[in-house]
Amino acid sequence: MRVTMATMSRNYNDAIDALNTLQTPYAVIEARRQAGLRPDAQSVKEMRAYLARIGYSSHDLDRLNILHVAGTKGKGSTCAFADSILAHYRKRHEIPKKSGLFISPHLIAVRERIRIDSKPISEELFAKYFFQVWDMLEKSRAAEDVVALGTKPIYARYLTLLSYHVFLQEGVDLAVYETGIGGEFDATNVVDRPVASAISTLGIDHVFVLGHTIEEIAWHKAGIMKSGSPAFTVEQAPSALRVLRERAVEKGVDLKVLNIDSRLKGVQIRPDADFQKKNATLAIALVETALSRLDRSFASSPEALPQEFVDGLEQVVWRGRCEIKLEGKVVWHLDGAHTVDSLNTAARWFSGQCVERTGPKALIFNQQGRPEAINFLEGLYNATKSAADGSSFQHVIFCSNITYAGSGYKKDFVNRQHDPEAVKRLTQQHAFAEKWALLDPSANISVCSSIEEAINRVRDVGNTVGEKETVQALITGSLHLVGGALAILEGDDAL
Structure with a gap:
């Protein structure tokens, strides 16, 4: 059904309902997959057309002084570190006047993806600008030779378009942008002159x-590098680094490969691991580059980081990543992880947290619509199994990403891109369960139709443990799973 001005009102829930109509249905995605169709240069051409349709050109985006980040692992953390550093610098120096952050996916509410001064924009602001963009796309005849009149970009691209409108209208003068998928043909890659770009650790995904x-x-990731703008990366697999360097030469870009910043010694980075210090290193390089342009009084020192940088790194808030929540007899560990390497990292972090605690361990896991994710489980098991008896988690639960047992998805979590029959039948979850049974026959394995049901099963285990024990629970895999879990643990409106 096409949503029109006549069929919608104008509040946040209405905006999310309208946004959800822009999701590409599973059947269409599968047809494209079967036909071997992939995003190409036309994707960026269409985004430029939609940008023109709402009254902007890529030149207007220069006012945002964009820091552009791509990568497989750590790009979100890099963006979060950069945004946090900027927040602390702004408090003391009032530069930038306003900062913006655009990330994906969201954990609890769609508006988390678009942040000003580190805070998700309000429901009222989201709805206001959402419908302004909607109406302009309905009425404008710009670039009709590229995109049909009255059409709108798909879900993620619409949100990218919306973020540009929000930031420009709200006077943001420095914005951090995380790519969605890839870089070369990503919706964010209409930025022609970023202040700087960064590519975090690369791996196999999408x-x-x-x-x-x-x-x-x-x-693909190297596509965000632009001539005239510095670019940074960290240690990569040799073949990946070779490609990055080749593309940098093609584009006339000065690409710097950074070792972990020596000034991080003594800075409390969480978790205290090299992979996170690499992300922090990229964030430091990006912000130093930006402040060198925006603040004439700023001067970096090779000896020590400014206190604002230290505070930003140590006090960063990045929900759903290495996060711990205490709830009665359950200690919840939440870490979104979508690759083999990131899952192994999550497992090692969890195991380290459990060393001095007693009580059973429980796992809640899902990766919807990704058959290859079944191969992730062996690494997860090996990273958490006991050296004494080979056991890993005593309780293992595989669930769908449906939020609530009774009412289904929270509006912000509706996902039409997965096979609805597979979700209904819990096809992937049963396959996960069979695989885990082979890895650890002693585990108590179950399959649940919702995140709420999975959480309640772990809570039930908590009711049976001894007085000095707690259940050590790890929720990992899909960020949609982790976000849904946080919504249940903290309430619908938690951000």
Whole structure:
């Protein structure tokens, strides 16, 4: 059904309902997959057309002084670190006047993706600007030779378009942008003159869109590098780094490969691991580059980080990543992880947190619509199993990403991109359960139709443990799962 001005009102829930109509249905995605159709240069051309349709050009985006970040692992953390550093710098120096942050996906509410001064924009502001963009797309005849009149970009691209409108209208003068998938053909890549770009650690992910090799993936990620703008990366697999360097030469870009910043010694980075210090290193380089342009009084020191940088790094808030919540007899550990490497990292972090605690361990896991995720489980098991008896989690629960047992998805979590029959039948979850049973026959394995049901099962285990024990529960895999869990643990409106 096409949503029109006549069929909608104008509040936040209405905006989310309208936004959800822009999701590409599973049947269409599958047809494209079967036909081998992938995003190409036309995707960016269409985004430029939609940008023109709401009254902007890529030149207007220069006012946002964008820091652009791509990567497979750590790009979200890099963006969060950069945004937090900017927040602390702004408090003391009033520069930038306003900062923006655009990320994906969201954890609890869609408006989390668009933040001003580190805070998700309000429901009222989201709805106001959402419908302004909606109406302009309905009425404008700009670029009709590229996109049909009255059409709108798909879900993620619409939100990208909306973020530009929000930030420009609200006077943001420095914005951090996380790419969605890839880089070269990503919706965010209409930015022609970023202040700087960064590419975090690369790995294998989104293979249908980006390719099956690290070299193909590196080619896509390198697409955000722009002539005239410095670019940064960290240690990569040799073949990936070779591709990044080749593309930098092609684009005339000065690409710097950074070791972990020596000034991080003594800074409390969480978790205290090299992968996170690499993300912090990229954030430091991005912000130093930006402040060198925006603040004439700013001067970086090779000896020590400014206190604002230290505070930003140590006090960063990045929900759903290495997060711990205490609830009665359950200690919840939440860490979104969508690749083999990131899951292994999550497992090692969890195991380290459990060393000095007693009580059973429980796992809640899902990766919807990704058959290859079944191969992630062995690494997760090996990273958490006991050296004494080979056991891992005593309780293992595989659930769908449906939020509530009774009412289904929270509006912000509606996802039409997965096979509805597979979700209904819990096809992937049963496959996960069978795999885990082979890995650890002693585990108590179950399948649940909702996140709420899975959480309640762990709570039930908590009611049976001894007085000095707690259940050590890890919720990992899909960020949609982690976000849904946080919504249940903290209430619908928690952000």
